[in-house]
Amino acid sequence: MSWVGRRLLLGLAQLAAVPVLVFLLTEALPGDAADALAGDEPDPRRIAAIRVAMHLDQPAWRRLAGWAGHLLQGDLGTSLVSGRPVSTYLAEGFGRTLLLAALTLVLLVPLSVSLGVLSARREGGPLDRAISSITLAVYAVPEFALGVLLVTVFALRLGWLPPTAVGGVQQQPTVLILPVLVLLARPVCSISRLIRAQMIDALASPYVAQARRYGLSEARIRWAHALPNALAPAAQQLARTCDWLLCGVVVVETLFVIPGLGTVLLDAVAARDIPVVQGLAAVFGLFTVVLNLAADLAARRLAPRSEVAA
């Protein structure tokens, strides 16, 4: 089978397996949801009623089949706590999280490409050494530590920016600056380092030497010939970054009090609201799978010769 075919097959298997895996994991939670819901003074009749309402009296595989069937029709079930459909939870938080993620991704690519290309210009030069040390150091710092430090300096000491996003984005767009900065830090470091390494390799390659012999301008060689080759692994790293971004979004939403999907997920886990956890996890999982698939295919397209993934 062709590489693309095999990769698509793996993607499909992952698409099918992620919701099942999430279902099985939540199934492993101790006690069942009916106990948790019935409150401190459980009434056996109430527990039994909840069990029947949630189909907990049926075997696990029947429930899995039922849940998956509904999922395929776009029905994510209803919350145990509030009784509202899970999709309304998704709809509420989605806009805010999407705004954060989209802003980060839009800024991420030009920032990391320019940092990477800039430091690859003169390998080992002072600029390269400075950029490399900073990206190496910042890359390792957890978002919450970076976040509280930035808030302390820029919001509380200097008073330049709002410390939380409570005021709302419409009234005060500056509330987004610190959250996006925190979300950008790690991905920019990782991707710019990757682009730098790839650019250094590409600039030392025979085809770049040939292009120089033809007398092409250095800028054209760098941007039109070396960069596309350096971008292939970066595309894959970008997809992996989205996994962190998810982690980062939860931290940033907690830190800056933004009620997005991350907050919904954290609250649902704390309240044992299993349908909401399952629904969110399935959506996040599907998103990750599709993104990785797209990145692998894009990388293949950008650098067809190299063996990529799978």
Added chain:
Amino acid sequence: MRARHLLGLTLIAVPLLLALAGPFLAGPPGPRSVSFTPGQGHWLGTDFAGRDVWRQVLLGGRSVALVALAATALTYAVAVPLGLSAALTRRSWLEDLLLRPLDVAIAVPSLVLVLITASVLSPGPAGLSLLVTTVAVPDAARVVHSAALEIVARPAVEAMRMHRESWARIALGYTFRAMRRTLAADAGTRLVGSLYLVSTAAFLGVGVQPDAADWAVMVDRNRPGLDLQPLAVVIPAVLIASLSMGANLLLDAVLQRHGKELPR
């Protein structure tokens, strides 16, 4: 690069020293005073529960450092046998059986995995290490597998097989020894990664007691008093940042000396 080496050492020295020696210097708990007051007999003021911040700082590094170390060790304790068995077996169905589930597990976002597993395990250092291990094993096993594949194809392994050497001798005596440098480099990156995951989970209140003496928990719990008592947040945050930065810089310096690129 010597400068980076030095910078890494400087950054990691203070938090590591505090994490290791702190619990011995902390002494018995003093009486509780008012929450979030700077000074008043407390060098760094008090935290959300009126406890001495300096004492909490001394106590709070150990769990961060030890859990990250334990999680890395545990990850390899699972990943090495898994990856090695998959690489050494000549039955392709067994290789698929061992590795394909990992390809799927990797697709589950790690945070979702952390949050869901956290509700099954009991909070505390042991639970938190298990949590981070669960998230890291699929990727680590794949790294071990691909590193081992290249070694298993060597003539030496073929010769050992013809001599009917035992599986343990081929796997541990030769293959594992031949790949330990690759693994050491990977373990370094993974240690920095688990430092990140351990502290982020603790910050989100996952896998830890709400009043645990832990730098990441301190950052989270003392945030409401950030205006009144910034030291209770800033000091643990700086320590965690400095520990992570130092570890990564040092790792890069060591790897460069051995002529390896930092793997990602």
